[in-house]
Amino acid sequence: MSGQSTTEFVIEPGPPLSGEITISGAKNSVLKLMAATVLAEGTHTIYNVPDIFDVGVMCKLLESMGAETSRRPGVVEIKIRNISPVAPFELVEQMRASTAILGPLLARYGRAEVGIPGGDDFGHRPIDMHLTGLEKLGATFDVQPEGLVGTADRLTGGEVVLGFPSVGATENIMMAAALADGVTHIENAAREPEIADLASMLNKMGAGIVGAGSSRITVTGVEVLEPVSHRCIPDRIQAATFLAALGVTGGEILLRDARYDHMDMVCQKVGEMGLRTSPDRDGIWAMANQRLHAVDLSTLPYPGVATDYKPFLASMLCVADGTSIVTENLFAGRFRYVDELVKLGAEVRTDGNHAVIKGVKRLQGANVVSHDIRAGAALIVAALGADGQTIVADHGHVCRGYPDLAGDLRKLGATIHERPAG
Numbered sequence: 001m002s003g004q005s006t007t008e009f010v011i012e013p014g015p016p017l018s019g020e021i022t023i024s025g026a027k028n029s030v031l032k033l034m035a036a037t038v039l040a041e042g043t044h045t046i047y048n049v050p051d052i053f054d055v056g057v058m059c060k061l062l063e064s065m066g067a068e069t070s071r072r073p074g075v076v077e078i079k080i081r082n083i084s085p086v087a088p089f090e091l092v093e094q095m096r097a098s099t100a101i102l103g104p105l106l107a108r109y110g111r112a113e114v115g116i117p118g119g120d121d122f123g124h125r126p127i128d129m130h131l132t133g134l135e136k137l138g139a140t141f142d143v144q145p146e147g148l149v150g151t152a153d154r155l156t157g158g159e160v161v162l163g164f165p166s167v168g169a170t171e172n173i174m175m176a177a178a179l180a181d182g183v184t185h186i187e188n189a190a191r192e193p194e195i196a197d198l199a200s201m202l203n204k205m206g207a208g209i210v211g212a213g214s215s216r217i218t219v220t221g222v223e224v225l226e227p228v229s230h231r232c233i234p235d236r237i238q239a240a241t242f243l244a245a246l247g248v249t250g251g252e253i254l255l256r257d258a259r260y261d262h263m264d265m266v267c268q269k270v271g272e273m274g275l276r277t278s279p280d281r282d283g284i285w286a287m288a289n290q291r292l293h294a295v296d297l298s299t300l301p302y303p304g305v306a307t308d309y310k311p312f313l314a315s316m317l318c319v320a321d322g323t324s325i326v327t328e329n330l331f332a333g334r335f336r337y338v339d340e341l342v343k344l345g346a347e348v349r350t351d352g353n354h355a356v357i358k359g360v361k362r363l364q365g366a367n368v369v370s371h372d373i374r375a376g377a378a379l380i381v382a383a384l385g386a387d388g389q390t391i392v393a394d395h396g397h398v399c400r401g402y403p404d405l406a407g408d409l410r411k412l413g414a415t416i417h418e419r420p421a422g
């Protein structure tokens, strides 16, 4: 799914990156924090909110149900009162994260009418684990082609064992369980930092959640939750994008506000490729002063290498010394950007969920197209290591996940600008 109208990123070869930028709040956290506000009447304030397109979509979704929202730089205020539990298809289909509204609506209003989930265009993304988990708490679903209707008189705590540590399913079940009668255990829960962030906000609202961030979460349901003020964690995926850009260009940068403790594995991987990274009082410091080395990598749920990092790590490997094998274990369609990397002169072969990347010294600028948020970022990263001009045509994807990717890269010395597609 795309955000806005078509943009072109125009990238020229530039000097090594240097200087510092500030990493914004995490897209994959803030959207769930916003959905969670539905659990309590009153006015909620969320800080460190990234200025990205998807936050606007979530505001519209909440407003369509009767909430009032207002935004100022870095802050969103959400007033919850008289919610109508109907999430319209045209908004839900724009953004996969809209499914996060399901658990809160069922828990608070006993009913949720939610359009079919949309999301990035990288294959079929089911929500069966969300539904099975919520059914374990007593919800029932009527699934229709145009959306689903969930009902629950009063949710009751239960034992939920996830077949896979799904981020979205863990979040939905955790939010629903917060207002259920009794205790819920979620086994094989996803452990992403964004889940711990959501649990921390819910606990401030009065929820009884223990173990978020581990694979066993216990939620003791409460009668009522209170409105909250909460600061969103920084975006580790955005931070990793700049590490990848640094790897391609060389240089030395500071990623202000980035959290090293959320990025251990990716820092280890880029370290194997030749980058130096270390936690700094203000964020993450990183330096690249040699040609990158090839490494094999495989995407896994947290704390493994996130699937979201993979496209721009692949861009680094395209110019690394040696041959790398990259394996995608989460989403089938996440190698579409490879065809575009090949247009830039990369030597990549894909076979099922594997890509074999033979590093070349330099890529060559070309006209390429981005198909999702991270693919767009990966092409921009790759273009920084290309001779000549590259134009990345982007149908509104990059702005869904990055407040100002081109501007931030410019601050670090890159030669990139954005213009409406002609």
Ligand code: UD1
Residues within 6 Å of the ligand: 027, 028, 029, 031, 096, 097, 124, 125, 126, 127, 128, 129, 130, 131, 164, 165, 166, 167, 168, 169, 190, 301, 306, 307, 308, 330, 331
């Ligand atoms: C979230 C992130 C996304 C990230 C992903 C994995 C947001 C908005 N998006 O997506 O950027 O790439 O985590 O880290 O936070 N699955 C099922 N049935 C389900 C649910 C998931 O089969 O009911 C499968 C998915 O198709 C996928 C895998 O489980 O293959 C992981 O998906 P999940 O962790 O749920 O990802 P999302 O929450 O959608």
